Amino acid sequence: MITLDHVSYKYPDGNLALDDISLHLTAGRCYCLSGPNGCGKSTLFRILNGLSFATAGSYLLNGEEITEKKLRDKAFAASFHRSIGYIMQNTEVQLFTRSVEDEIAFGLYQMGLPEEEVTARVEKYIALLGLESLRHRAPFNLSGGEKKRTALAAILAMEPPVLIMDEPLSGLDEDGQIWVTDFIQSLKTPDRLLLIATHNKDLISTIADETIYMTKDHSLL
Amino acid sequence: MRLLGRILESDSKTANSKMPRILPVLRLSVVLLCILLCSLSRNAIFVVAILAAELLRLASLPPRRIAGVLRRLALPVLFTLLIMLPSVFLDHPRTMLTITMKVTCSVLLLLLANEEMDWKDVTGVFRSWHIPGIFTMTLDMMMRFLVLLGRHSHAMLEAISLRTVGNVSGRQRDRARYKTAGGVLGTTFLVSQRLSQQTFEAMECRGYDGVYKGYNKHKAGWMDGVYALSIPLLITAFIYCQSLMH
Numbered sequence: 001m002i003t004l005d006h007v008s009y010k011y012p013d014g015n016l017a018l019d020d021i022s023l024h025l026t027a028g029r030c031y032c033l034s035g036p037n038g039c040g041k042s043t044l045f046r047i048l049n050g051l052s053f054a055t056a057g058s059y060l061l062n063g064e065e066i067t068e069k070k071l072r073d074k075a076f077a078a079s080f081h082r083s084i085g086y087i088m089q090n091t092e093v094q095l096f097t098r099s100v101e102d103e104i105a106f107g108l109y110q111m112g113l114p115e116e117e118v119t120a121r122v123e124k125y126i127a128l129l130g131l132e133s134l135r136h137r138a139p140f141n142l143s144g145g146e147k148k149r150t151a152l153a154a155i156l157a158m159e160p161p162v163l164i165m166d167e168p169l170s171g172l173d174e175d176g177q178i179w180v181t182d183f184i185q186s187l188k189t190p191d192r193l194l195l196i197a198t199h200n201k202d203l204i205s206t207i208a209d210e211t212i213y214m215t216k217d218h219s220l221l
Numbered sequence: 222m223r224l225l226g227r228i229l230e231s232d233s234k235t236a237n238s239k240m241p242r243i244l245p246v247l248r249l250s251v252v253l254l255c256i257l258l259c260s261l262s263r264n265a266i267f268v269v270a271i272l273a274a275e276l277l278r279l280a281s282l283p284p285r286r287i288a289g290v291l292r293r294l295a296l297p298v299l300f301t302l303l304i305m306l307p308s309v310f311l312d313h314p315r316t317m318l319t320i321t322m323k324v325t326c327s328v329l330l331l332l333l334a335n336e337e338m339d340w341k342d343v344t345g346v347f348r349s350w351h352i353p354g355i356f357t358m359t360l361d362m363m364m365r366f367l368v369l370l371g372r373h374s375h376a377m378l379e380a381i382s383l384r385t386v387g388n389v390s391g392r393q394r395d396r397a398r399y400k401t402a403g404g405v406l407g408t409t410f411l412v413s414q415r416l417s418q419q420t421f422e423a424m425e426c427r428g429y430d431g432v433y434k435g436y437n438k439h440k441a442g443w444m445d446g447v448y449a450l451s452i453p454l455l456i457t458a459f460i461y462c463q464s465l466m467h
Binding site: 082090098 | 361369416419422423
């Protein structure tokens with residue numbers, strides 16, 4: 001599903017962020033990405049989401065190479081972003097609409113789904129994530145756990161086959177961490193690829209089918 | 222007490238449900254026209270008439286929403302009164318009344334529109350007016366980040382005050398204060414830049430390509446036709462009221 005072939009990334013100032021990363025990730029598996037701070041996990045996620053582009057090597061999604069030029073094409077970019085759901089570490093920046101309901105509907109409208117489908121999916125994911133009582137609340141006024149659930153609902157509603165999460169347990173209390181871990185576990189389906197960056201050993205031992213380690217010198221172990 | 226409880230209960234059920242009975246494009250057009258005409262009006266009758274109509278409209282809302290609107294209305298009105306207060310001492314008390322009334326009218330119009338329309342409706346109207354998506358996004362982000370950056374600056378000021386207990390006094394203290402304020406402003410600016418960049422990327426990941434997409438749920442009905450008549454009526458009333466001045 002996802003293939004990275006000798007991918008390297010250098011910041012504009014010349015600092016190396018990723019060094020010769022090669023990976024092959026397949027659907028139906030849950031991969032946990034672990035490594036020290038600053039090793040390049042977030043940069044790797046940015047490349048996978050088409051927000052940054054490798055300075056060397058290639059990135060293929062379902063056999064198609066993802067390049068900056070291709071993503072300039074709106075139709076291609078739309079189908080690419082429909083395939084990958086990204087839950088950022090700081091969910092606060094990910095929630096930008098006026099209500100939880102609008103937040104979930106945003107991506108669906110952008111996908112161009114028919115209105116009935118949008119409404120049905122919003123209701124489905126509000127119920128799935130237990131957001132009924134928060135549906136009219138402004139996302140930036142929610143607690144950390146509620147924001148995380150809202151971000152999950154907003155991304156899951158788009159039903160992407162690839163789900164990437166950056167530190168999904170950060171900022172959550174113990175109950176919240178248990179809830180999110182169980183929820184991620186329930187997301188494991190044969191047609192979905194999960195890629196999760198985490199330092200949490202409990203999470204890795206509970207959900208990971210495979211663990212990928214990155215080292216301080218920005219390469220894979 | 223039981224009656225009050227029932228009113229509040231019914232109110233909480235409707236508190237979050239916006240009822241756009243009128244086409245949003247029509248509603249927003251009338252609001253903007255009213256604000257424009259009120260600002261241009263040199264005759265208090267016109268402004269008072271609009272204000273009366275808006276107060277009637279306000280009275281039709283549930284009690285909790287009325288309280289919410291009045292709470293938000295109070296600050297700009299009091300601020301205007303305060304700003305215009307010197308005109309009373311300069312022998313122009315009517316100026317204070319006129320300006321305050323115009324501000325009350327304009328803010329009330331916007332608050333009522335906000336009560337009756339979702340942000341989705343407003344962006345839909347912007348789309349139909351061919352206003353670029355970047356404008357809508359900038360407006361949206363600005364309002365959102367005002368809250369977030371306010372919180373951030375407050376947290377920074379709290380952290381600074383905790384670290385400066387019993388610090389130097391006099392001119393040195395003032396210099397330190399200016400330096401601190403500069404630091405807070407600078408950091409807030411950098412944070413705002415980072416947050417807006419990340420938010421834009423999050424939007425991109427969810428398919429945003431510079432255009433807010435959505436659906437127009439509202440179909441034009443006979444009520445919209447009646448409401449549309451208010452546009453020529455408003456203009457006629459405005460011209461008539463201005464002619465009374467001569």
